[in-house]
Amino acid sequence: MEVFRCRMMLHARRLWISPHFMKGHSKWDNIKDTKLAAMVNKTKTAEQLMAKMKRIVRTGGPDLKFNKDLVQLQLEYRNANFPDETFQRALKNVQLQPVKTAKITLLGPSGSVFIIESEGLSQKKTARVSYNICI
Numbered sequence: 001m002e003v004f005r006c007r008m009m010l011h012a013r014r015l016w017i018s019p020h021f022m023k024g025h026s027k028w029d030n031i032k033d034t035k036l037a038a039m040v041n042k043t044k045t046a047e048q049l050m051a052k053m054k055r056i057v058r059t060g061g062p063d064l065k066f067n068k069d070l071v072q073l074q075l076e077y078r079n080a081n082f083p084d085e086t087f088q089r090a091l092k093n094v095q096l097q098p099v100k101t102a103k104i105t106l107l108g109p110s111g112s113v114f115i116i117e118s119e120g121l122s123q124k125k126t127a128r129v130s131y132n133i134c135i
Helices: 027-060 068-079 084-096 123-134
Strands: 002-006 009-013 100-107 113-120
Touching (some): 027 068, 068 084, 100 123, 113 123
Antiparallel strands (some): 002 009
């Protein structure tokens, strides 16, 4: 307890050592919820743009000169306040990931045979997803 003199009267003031009562003293406690929400939104946007980039590169190729959709995506990156370095790094990562082909052979009605080819990053996962779609 802290005691101090004010105009000839003694006043006592209790000091609370608790996170609840010391809330205004820490800047991080005041801004952490706001920063966390902004970080979650930015991460969600980055994941959506990366998934979109994977689809665009698979369909049109990784060259900006020949792929108009990729140019539009680069503008979306800029509008979402991501630097061009982020776009180039994501494009390089997409190019380095090899696309693998999975083949599935299914027996259909009356002894017919279906051969299904699908492309993806993981051969096992692509085969499993394709098989589940067909059944």
